[in-house]
Amino acid sequence: MTQFDFIFMLTRNDRTVADAAVHAETALGAGIRHIGFKDIGLPLDALAGLARQIRAGGASTYLEVVSLDRDSEVRSVKAAIDLGVDYLLGGTHAQDVLPLLEGTLIRYYPFPGRVVGHPSILEGSQAEIVKSAVALASHTGVAGLDLLAYRSAGNVPSLIDAVCRAVPKPVIVAGSVDRPDQIETIRKSGAAGFTVGTSALDGRFPAEGPALEFQLRAISACLEGHQESMGGEERSW
Template identity: 60%
Template sequence: MGLRFIFMLTRNDRTVTDAAQHLQTALSLGVRHIGFKDIGLPIDQLKALNKAIQAHGVMSYLEVVSLDHDSEIVSARAAVNIGVDVLLGGTRVDDVLPILQGSGIQYFPFPGQISGHPSVLEGSIEEIVQSAKVITAREGVHGLDLLAYRSKEDVPALMKAVCAAVSKPVLVAGSIDAPERINVVKDAGAVGFTIGTAALDGRYPAKAHDLPSQLAAIIRDVAVLNKHLSPIHKENLTRAFSGLSEPGELKIARKTNNMQIKLVRLKGESAWSFRQHEDELFFVHKGCLLMKLRDRDEVVEEGEFIVVPRGVECFPIALGGACEVLLIDSPALRRVPSNQSWTA
């Protein structure tokens, strides 16, 4: 799994009042992880927000920002009531775990000491790492929510130290507002990060400050890091076939999975043959192909295709001159002449 981008519908540690509108923008761009805080909107609106997120097959997150025991307990119960997929934040693991038991909610609490609002991560790297080890040793804790950029310590060193010290996934939250910081998160070994205020306020480097442009830029930058951008561009069949000069000449245009896309210009007759182990697809780009089978003849016109199953004998004939055919088959297999014996 690549680096996970979690879009938080929050500003300054509060769920924004127009979260439902921003949610639709995020969903339209294909954001797969969306979260919110436990404060800023009434519980019924948070439940509706969560329902809308999950209805689109998107994972939902609730991040706790409570600073006292009673408020954190209320937040944990709210997470169960709302029905989110993941509970982020909070520090009172012993009190929260019983509340989440049996709910199916994944739990990613904060390591270290958290204070203030917006939240600040206090303590040395060694102290935060030790806290991370203790927390992740608990059954029912699925990972950590690390407020790395809210720490006064060396942030890259802090992230690397925490990620190296624990075997459970680490998410990085707070104050990520540039691709350079996302790169640091990736290099440290964290599995994901959150961005909320920076995108909503138009602070992330993008073509424009509006939310669609902001989210599109973040998604693009994450795709680059995850190596999820395609280097393959469209191809024109007419131009591709123009590179074939002789009848019967075959060109491998592209490989996909364990299959090859081949171009061939047929002329006249070939011979009876079959594929022993895999099917073969014939797509006629130009001309007309007569596919003789043992029980019938099929005329395949321009823009049509025919699949010849493995083990089925066929005899392709180009009608009326040359016929340009796109073939899809396995690179490891060849056609077997019908006069050779074989075992199915």
């Protein structure tokens, strides 16, 4: 992925929605080229069908792990390998995941900080989260970080900026992004991109209407405005 962009997640409240395939078709028709789903909500065969559909539509595939116990996370990572996704986002057990990903082409973006509950919440001070981010980014098998910034109780702009400054790898901001000003904050911080799921599926993003095609168009328009102001500058994921 090159340039500041967003990943459309086929999820609501950290679960893949039952009608994900319908929404994936809408997103592909709208030109969205980064589409993901969670490891919770649909059985593996349905996720396999989603992955095939997304790839056939010319988009990159993302699986975000929100299972918090080690055994469930390991099972989800093995599923991601079987599915052949392009990116593995989230998860909190990097020491167990990294050996599983050796020899694959999957790009791994784990959660920094202390993540609890479902939907996931990011706990801890900014200093603790930054320390975790630096430690994770030091692993060669970690391609970037998946930061639940808007699921934390602290100063969100300061947190995103601090993590992006502390690590040399791309940072994706995940969870609870539903307004243009948040996207601008993420962009200014130096993050590589962000995820949007519930807010688009529920029609909450400011747009011409609540229909998904309008939601995705409005989010894309925020990106287009950024690209124009930056003269088309690209950044590497």
